[in-house]
Structures are given as structure tokens and as C-alpha cells.
Amino acid sequence: MKGVIKMCVALPGKVVKINDDKTAEVDFNGNTVNALTGLVVVKPGDQVLVHAGCIIQTVKSSEADELNELFGEIADFAGVKL
Amino acid sequence: MNENISKYLSFLKSYDGDDITLMEVCGSHTGAIAKSGIKDMISGKIHLVSGPGCPVCVTPSAYIDRLIELSKKPDTVVVTFGDMLRVPGSTSSLSLEKGNGAKVQMVYSPGDTVGLALKSPEKTFVFAAVGFETTIPVYAVLLDRIREKDIKNIKLLTALKLMPPAVESLCRDNVRIDGFIAPGHVSVITGSSAFEEVAEKYRIPFGVTGFQPEELVTGIFGTVCLVLNERKRRKEGKPSFKDQLVKNFYTSVVTREGNRAAKEKVNYYFEPGDQVWRGIGKIKNSGLFLKEQFSKYDAGSRNLDEDHKINRKCMCEKVLTGKITPEMCPLFRKECTPLSPQGACMVSTEGSCFQYFLQ
Numbered sequence: 001m002k003g004v005i006k007m008c009v010a011l012p013g014k015v016v017k018i019n020d021d022k023t024a025e026v027d028f029n030g031n032t033v034n035a036l037t038g039l040v041v042v043k044p045g046d047q048v049l050v051h052a053g054c055i056i057q058t059v060k061s062s063e064a065d066e067l068n069e070l071f072g073e074i075a076d077f078a079g080v081k082l
Numbered sequence: 083m084n085e086n087i088s089k090y091l092s093f094l095k096s097y098d099g100d101d102i103t104l105m106e107v108c109g110s111h112t113g114a115i116a117k118s119g120i121k122d123m124i125s126g127k128i129h130l131v132s133g134p135g136c137p138v139c140v141t142p143s144a145y146i147d148r149l150i151e152l153s154k155k156p157d158t159v160v161v162t163f164g165d166m167l168r169v170p171g172s173t174s175s176l177s178l179e180k181g182n183g184a185k186v187q188m189v190y191s192p193g194d195t196v197g198l199a200l201k202s203p204e205k206t207f208v209f210a211a212v213g214f215e216t217t218i219p220v221y222a223v224l225l226d227r228i229r230e231k232d233i234k235n236i237k238l239l240t241a242l243k244l245m246p247p248a249v250e251s252l253c254r255d256n257v258r259i260d261g262f263i264a265p266g267h268v269s270v271i272t273g274s275s276a277f278e279e280v281a282e283k284y285r286i287p288f289g290v291t292g293f294q295p296e297e298l299v300t301g302i303f304g305t306v307c308l309v310l311n312e313r314k315r316r317k318e319g320k321p322s323f324k325d326q327l328v329k330n331f332y333t334s335v336v337t338r339e340g341n342r343a344a345k346e347k348v349n350y351y352f353e354p355g356d357q358v359w360r361g362i363g364k365i366k367n368s369g370l371f372l373k374e375q376f377s378k379y380d381a382g383s384r385n386l387d388e389d390h391k392i393n394r395k396c397m398c399e400k401v402l403t404g405k406i407t408p409e410m411c412p413l414f415r416k417e418c419t420p421l422s423p424q425g426a427c428m429v430s431t432e433g434s435c436f437q438y439f440l441q
Contacts, residue, residue: 009110009293010216010267022227023193036193038223039344049270049335052163052213053191054220056344057270057335066333067300068086071307074329078310082089 010051012059015042026050087296090303097125102309103258104128104302105404107249108265109136109432110293116437118295120302128306131404132434134248135265137213137241138165139402139426139433140359144388145212145241146171152208152239152381153184159202160239161187161195162210168429172390192224199236208381211238215276216267218242218370219344222351225379237381240371243357246276247368253284257404261287261309263301266332273340278324285322287312292332301331351376358387360426361399391425393417398425401434408438415439 013026013033023034024042028050036054047059075082106112112132115121121130134140146169153160153176160176167177167188180186189195192209199207211221221238228236245268252259264277269290277288287308291301308329315322330336348370357369364387372380396418397411408414408427418424420436427433 010270033190036191036220036223036227038226039219039341039347049267051216051267052220053193054223056216056219056267057341060334067331070329070331071086071304074304074307074311078307078314080093080307080310082086082093 010049010056012047013050015044015046015048015055017044018042024055026055087299090299091123094124094128094299094303094306097127097306099127099310100313101127101129102260102306103131104261104263104305104309105131105133105252105259106263107133107135107245108268109139109430110267111263111265111291111298112136112434112437113432114293114298116441118298120295120298124302128302130263130302131259131407132401133252133262133404134359134362134402135214135245136427136430136432136434137217137243138169138430139398140243140362141166141169141212141241141426142358142360142386142388143170143172143390144386145239146175147388148382148386149176149208149210149239150174150179150184153179153186157205159185159187159198159205159207160210161189161198161207163212164188165430165432166210166212168423169426170392170423170429172388192220193227195224195236196227196231196233199233200231203235206235206237208237208239211240211242214243214245214265214268215271218348218352219271219341222344222347225351225376226347228379237379238372238383239381240383241357241386242352242370243359244354244368244370245272246280247365248359248362249277250280250283251362251365251368252403253280253286255403259286259404261289261305261312263305264288264290264328266290266292266297266336269330269332269336269340271341271344273338274328274330274336275338276340278328281327282322282324285312285316286327288328290328290330290332290336292334297332304329304331355384358389359402360389361402363389393424396425398427398435401427408435411435
């Protein structure tokens, strides 16, 4: 992770463990990093978005149905045939 | 993965209506779009232009000069993300000065500063706190830690910027943009609702978009649909409302409300103020500054307004506002390259000139 220092990039990982010092161990495909907590409540097993070493959000697992419903509405109005 | 992706892409490829120009406001989108090759996969009638959303690119030279000044003070260490090292100030950069003995430490997270400060209590550590709404809550968490542990040797030099006022300034300047690919990770914090006021005021669509190739296709397709809908309503003389103009296509992490705890933490420590954007100028209430009661953590962040141009021919300000693409600048690929950047857009890996150079 040390080489990936870009400003607005946030990466999804999985919480492995909650530490005593208000950090959580987050696994990124085998690389583990201690990330700051405090912006969202997390527990082991949660998929989370980490930005600049801090957990900024939990990740929902499925969004396809929600998006399909949304597109059904806006694409239809725009006359876009899918 | 959404099974409709190939249908979205097929529509974008075969689109043959009136030209549509979309601006991706976020520097990470600029990088992700370039890497995905999506520009070559969609119709020539859909134009994607970059905006002012690379925090490094819009940091004025006076801020870099102040960091350099601090890095040369006795017992003071400037702590920074890697992106900031090569950004030119008026005469030098942190990277060059580090080579000359200035004390500059690169870290992965602002949180790493706590360990440095506890280990060397005789030194003062100044964090180069640059960024947009995504990063600002991380500085608030750092301030929480500093106060909890009663750490006295960490300060912030802030250059914190807010997206909606910058986007509004583009709309006010009548830059020809039909819709915005709204910044996904900024929206994680602010919520998609942050863009509703500007959207309704200027009748311009915003599609909140993610960064993976499928998410980019989804977001671009969705925003194109929003633009077509807006054109249809205008043609029919119908009004447009915020819920028709702002849609969230990054539902895995973005909500309409955003991260309330993060916003509350930010409001606790910071207050709005006018901020200078490199190449653009001062935008009213487009920045955040530490409140008076937390000024002991401030390393002198106010009034760092001077914005020195490295090369008079540099056209970064037109690139940052979507008025030209990088290859239209006379310096691009000639005097200006990543090894010899003449403007901030060529320095940062999220800058549009840097990304165009790689293509």
C-alpha cells in the first residue's frame, strides 16, 4: 500500500479485526493495513472504503437491482432503447 | 456486475444525436477514464473533459512556498502525501528542497503523523493538509487523536477545498458543459444532495459515478440520459427539478445524505472561507479553515493566496476549467512533460495533462 499515495483515491477492503487504538485491520487482497476508524461504525467482515488510511464508508454488496430500476425510469424518458 | 453494461456501452458507442460534453470534476475520474480506454469506446459526439478536481493541481504556489519555509525551520518536519512533493512553488518544490536537506517526510495517512510526533517530541510535525471533502474528515479524525492524546507537536497547514462552489463557479462562467460526472468519493461524504442546489439553479445534470470500468460506463450512460432528459424538458418548455437532475449511479457507497458523522466532525473543527484555486483564482466560500478555537493547530494557513505561474505560456487554468484539452496548450509534450512540468496539471498523476501525456 505504501506506493499508492494518491489524493482522492479510495480503495475497498475487508475489516479483519478491530484494534484497541481506534483503528481496524483491513485486508486488501492479502495486504493488510491498519486504518483509522471514527467516521463509520464497522465490525469484522464488513466491506469498507478506505481513503488516506481512514475508513470513510461501508460498501453495500449488491446494487444492480437498484440501478436497473433507476435506469428503467431515466432511459425510458430520454427515449433510449436498451 | 450489472448485466446491462454491454447495452449501456452499445448505446454510448452508437449515439448520433447532438453533441454532448460531460465534465468529470474529480482527478481520480480523469485517471480512471484514461486507464479504462473508455474514450475510444464511445461515440465521437460524446466529449469527456476534465475539471478542477485534482487537489494538487489547484494548490497555489504560496502554499508550497510556506511548506518549504516550514521544512527549513529548526526542529520542524513537513509531513505530506507523495503527490505534493513535486508540485512547484514560486521558485522550488518540496522534493528539490528535500535534496538540499529540508525536512520532509512522506506518509500514507495523516494518522501516521501521530506515531512520528510521539516518537520525536522535540520536533514539530506540520501536516500538509490538502484535499477535498473526501479527505477533510480524515484531518478531523487526526485532530480527535491529537486532542485525545494531548499531543502538542502536530500542526496542520491546510489548503482544504469544497467541490460545489467550484462547480458553481464553472456554471456561472458559462463554460460549455452539458452535464457533470459528479465526484464519487467526495459524494460518499457529502451525499449526492450536495449538488442539488447548483443543478437546479443552472438546470444542469449531475450523475454521481464510481471509478471501476463498469461503474464509469454506468455513470457516463446515466449522465448522458440525464442530459437528454433535460434537453427534452427544455424543448417542451417544462421546468426541471433537483430529483430529475441529480442521480446517484454509485449506490454501493453513496447515499443522498452522505456520511453524517463525517460531516459533523468536519463542521466541529472547520469553518468556510474564501479559497484560492491555482489557475482559477479566489472562489467565495470554497474552502475550509480551522476555527479560531483550534488555531493552535494551524501552521499559518490563511491568506496563502499568491499564485505564481511557472511559465507564462502555461494554460493550466483553461485545462482545469474544461475550456481546452491539454494537447491544445502550446507547451504540451514540448517544454512541458512529467519530467519537466510547466504547470501543476502535469505534476500530479491525477492531473489531466499528465494523463493525456500517458495516452
